[in-house]
Amino acid sequence: MNKRANILVSVDIEGVAGVFHTEQTRAGNGEYERARRWMTEEANAVIRGALAAGATAIKVNDSHGGFRNLLPDLLHPQARMVLGKPRVLGMMGGVDHDIDAVMLVGYHSRAQGRGILAHTTNSFAFARVWLGGQELGEAGLYGALAAEHGVPVIFGSGDDAFIEENQPLFPHAIFAETKKAYGANSGDSLTPQQSCVLLEERARQAVTALVANPAAMPLLPLRGPLRCRLQAQTVALTDLFSQLPILERTDNVTVEFDAPTAEYAVRVLNSLSAMSAMLR
DSSP states (O other), X not given: OOOOXXXXXXXXXTTSTTOOSGGGGSSSSHHHHHXXXXXXXXXXXXXXXXXXXXXXEEEEEEOSTTTOOSOGGGSOTTEEEEOOSOOTTGGGTTTTTTOOEEEEEEEOOOTTSSSTTOXXXXXXXXXXXXXXXXXXXXXXXXXXXHHHTTOOEEEEEEEXXXXXXXXXXXXXXXXXXXXXXXXXXXXXXXXXXXXXXXXXXXXXXXXXXXXXXXXXXXXOOOOSSEEEEEEESSHHHHHHHTTSTTOEEEETTEEEEXXXXXXXXXXXXHHHHHHGGGGO
């Protein structure tokens, strides 16, 4: 009997090989246009590896910025796309639609981490985020959200700092290192071509393991209710966030709130991120 393996591939850009500067992550310039092509090619490499290992359906979630960076005409023809925002589940949009596993592509270190272009959700607004007493970045937050839907994270790619932070959270996942961080905007990277070869092979390994024994893939062990703590970048941002009545201000730059689930916490954080635009 064939085993089903419906995969959600969540693709960010900061962890993609060759990406080191914010200019490469923001629309409106040639550097970004090259980087979004590399992003699409890395997604395609993971799709090829997953299909070779027996994936039965693949949905690709564009998870960077405005969620419309992937080049649809260059994306693998056997995949479907989740594009655009706002969307309730953000970087995990689609995880609630019959998905068996999540693969994280082009992810990065958390805010205040040592990785390339490290941040959590919103580099302008958020300095640090804790959930259930554990400091997390986007991979941890959204991995916890996926776990609440019964979906494990089986793969992750990005720089060495991203991998070091997240291997303890997803010990059974297969990781692929696209570059080594020397600092926030410098490092040692594979070429885009080398990265795609590596990602395809590691993705094949991850889905092979899933198909062989899906019950062996553990879920991120965060259980609600959870206390979420957010350290903002400035006092002015904390003034703004404190207008939301579910938040408790605990010092000049910190707010906290109780979340019945990780999904609830992520949705509040995304709402605060959107609020912060008024202070830019």
